Amino acid sequence: xxxxxxxxxxxxxxxxxxxxxxxxxxxxxxxxxxxxxxxxxxxxxxxxxxxxxxxxxxxxxxxxxxxxxxxxxxxxxxxxxxxxxxxxxxxxxxxxxxxxxxxxxxxxxxxxxxxxxxxxxxxxxxxxxxxxxxxxxxxxxxxxxxxxxxxxxxxxxxxxxxxxxxxxxxxxxxxxxxxxxxxxxxxxxxxxxxxxxxxxxxxxxxxxxxxxxxxxxxxxxxxxxxxxxxxxxxxxxxxxxxxxxxxxxxxxxxxxxxxxxxxxxxxxxxxxxxxxxxxxxxxxxxxxxxxxx
DNA sequence: AAACTGAGCAACCGCCGTATC
DNA sequence: CGATACGGCGGTTGCTCAGTT
Numbered sequence: 001x002x003x004x005x006x007x008x009x010x011x012x013x014x015x016x017x018x019x020x021x022x023x024x025x026x027x028x029x030x031x032x033x034x035x036x037x038x039x040x041x042x043x044x045x046x047x048x049x050x051x052x053x054x055x056x057x058x059x060x061x062x063x064x065x066x067x068x069x070x071x072x073x074x075x076x077x078x079x080x081x082x083x084x085x086x087x088x089x090x091x092x093x094x095x096x097x098x099x100x101x102x103x104x105x106x107x108x109x110x111x112x113x114x115x116x117x118x119x120x121x122x123x124x125x126x127x128x129x130x131x132x133x134x135x136x137x138x139x140x141x142x143x144x145x146x147x148x149x150x151x152x153x154x155x156x157x158x159x160x161x162x163x164x165x166x167x168x169x170x171x172x173x174x175x176x177x178x179x180x181x182x183x184x185x186x187x188x189x190x191x192x193x194x195x196x197x198x199x200x201x202x203x204x205x206x207x208x209x210x211x212x213x214x215x216x217x218x219x220x221x222x223x224x225x226x227x228x229x230x231x232x233x234x235x236x237x238x239x240x241x242x243x244x245x246x247x248x249x250x251x252x253x254x255x256x257x258x259x260x261x262x263x264x265x266x267x268x269x270x271x272x273x274x275x276x277x278x279x280x281x282x283x284x285x286x287x288x289x290x291x292x293x
Numbered sequence: 294a295a296a297c298t299g300a301g302c303a304a305c306c307g308c309c310g311t312a313t314c
Numbered sequence: 315c316g317a318t319a320c321g322g323c324g325g326t327t328g329c330t331c332a333g334t335t
Contacts, residue, residue, distance in 0.1 A: 016303070016329085038320065054321075055304070090323060102303080105324075110301055 013047045017056055021046055025053055026061050059100045066098035070107055078104055079112060 013021075028044035034057070036043075037050035046053060059065070070078075074096055081092045089101035089108075096104065 014305075035321085049305090051306090051321085052304075058322095059303080087324065101323075106302055109325095114300095 011047065012041075012049055012052075014052075017060075021048065022056070022061055025057060029057060029061075055102075059102045064098050065100060067103070070099075070111075074099070075107075075112065078108060082108065082112075 017025075024044050024046055025040075028040065028046075032040075032043075037054040039050070040046070040053050041048045041050055044053075048056075077096060078092060081095055085091050087105075089105040093099050093101040093104050
């Protein structure tokens, strides 16, 4: 469909943001609020694409953003949520107050994936499955030269996430194809709890069951907030053959029993021979997810 | 000390769903 | 009802820097 590109890119700056640009963007958004990303750069006096502004704001400038130092609890949560949700980073981020989808995605691809592999978990792609039906991009593939160097990012993420495309509709598209039967995951549509600072409240409810919205995220409060986590007493998601549920806290690092393994493997190896088994499994997963919510 | 390598992360890209005209 | 705009998402790229040779 004749969509014009998000920005013409002529005369627009690219690359890292300067502090001046950050200031301009922050000031503008504080005065006018979020939204209207397309016209924002012009109004704010920025030579940036609207998308770029949004990304910068969402991932970096927004109040309440925590950066770095992902705690073990958060890591655990990421692993488990990934087991449930796949590569739905925004959804996962919605459960981690102050974290952005981009950061979680990066953390997964750089740290967690490596950890899993180190632990002997090789998220192997479903070889019998052709690459995602959505050969999504001639574009992405072709737009720039591919970088072979980092197979970790691309491969890994995809391996886990095929089942978790953006929304259900896409799932259905895939299922209709001639691909070998793929387990269909019924997941609620990702919802941000609130438009601006969604993370805090949702995590509260997740972790403690309370509905306190942490104030708020609501405002432009600072982020000391989530310094303290309430560890979630996760029930085992799946029974592993060896009885390892993944959450063996232990020393934490012990390569072999990296937490979360238990909840990921079933997702990885969902080569459903028996549809009913899969249905049961996913019902369990879904039930648990509903409990989380 | 210089060159090389790899990891980490910020930013970009194209696609998709929804809203609006 | 179709076309377009917009916002959002996940995948990927490329820069930077620390560690190694």
